[in-house]
Amino acid sequence: MSRLIKPGSTSFYRLTKPVVFLICLFPLAYLLARAFDVAGLGLGANPIEELLHELGRWGLKLLLLTLCVTPVRRWTGWNWLIGYRRMLGLFAFFYIVLHFIVYAVLDQGLDMTAIIEDVLKRPYITLGMAGLLMLVPLAVTSTKGMMRRLGRRWQKLHRLVYVIAIVAVWHFYWQVKLDTLEPAVYAFVLAVLLGSRLVFFAKSRQRTRLKKS
Numbered sequence: 001m002s003r004l005i006k007p008g009s010t011s012f013y014r015l016t017k018p019v020v021f022l023i024c025l026f027p028l029a030y031l032l033a034r035a036f037d038v039a040g041l042g043l044g045a046n047p048i049e050e051l052l053h054e055l056g057r058w059g060l061k062l063l064l065l066t067l068c069v070t071p072v073r074r075w076t077g078w079n080w081l082i083g084y085r086r087m088l089g090l091f092a093f094f095y096i097v098l099h100f101i102v103y104a105v106l107d108q109g110l111d112m113t114a115i116i117e118d119v120l121k122r123p124y125i126t127l128g129m130a131g132l133l134m135l136v137p138l139a140v141t142s143t144k145g146m147m148r149r150l151g152r153r154w155q156k157l158h159r160l161v162y163v164i165a166i167v168a169v170w171h172f173y174w175q176v177k178l179d180t181l182e183p184a185v186y187a188f189v190l191a192v193l194l195g196s197r198l199v200f201f202a203k204s205r206q207r208t209r210l211k212k213s
């Protein structure tokens with residue numbers, strides 16, 4: 001029995017992946033409940049803005065959570081965490097696509113001229129758009145088959161996620177009018193995550209140098 005549920009085993013993932021999947025869907029379910037005013041929840045005075053903001057925040061949270069997987073795995077030795085990385089990344093993409101759909105359909109009424117003008121004229125929208133476009137190749141190549149096919153190039157391509165995270169936090173920071181505390185917290189978390197990558201990188205280079213000498 002204990003062998004069956006060993007972290008990282010097929011049975012372990014079979015049990016836990018649906019749970020992680022449902023947890024990732026929960027913010028959307030809650031937003032839908034608010035949008036349909038279930039149990040008097042509601043979206044407040046400005047429902048479109050609330051939807052836009054909540055979806056953007058969840059997209060960013062999941063993006064940062066995806067970036068947490070590797071450092072936490074290395075610090076704790078919990079290698080099985082890698083099994084959830086793809087799902088978390090794809091959910092981040094999903095929420096960001098919904099964020100864009102709410103912007104394009106509900107906020108801009110699918111007025112393509114207005115959307116293009118916005119993307120070209122408002123720097124924080126330009127950044128958001130760049131983030132979304134850069135996420136597309138990562139989502140498309142996230143499958144095991146693509147990983148195998150691309151080999152080392154897959155890792156290189158997926159390093160783009162660091163640029164995307166910087167762009168996303170910047171997009172958040174730029175659109176905030178007064179209270180910059182929240183985007184500053186996201187920026188801090190991102191700085192810690194990127195810093196930890198640099199530490200791992202420096203350590204692995206040192207190890208390689210020691211092996212050679």
Ligand code: HEM
Nearest residue numbers: 053056057059060096100103125128129131132168172175
């Ligand atoms: C990597 C992609 C993106 C991420 C992570 C992201 C995330 C966010 C976050 C966290 C916010 C702030 C929410 C808040 O204040 O509570 C936001 C706001 C916003 N985003 Fe994005 N976003 C992305 C892409 C886009 C794209 C592609 C567009 C449209 C082309 C867009 C349009 C907006 C708009 C219009 C706002 C609200 C601005 C306001 O209320 O003044 N975002 N986004």
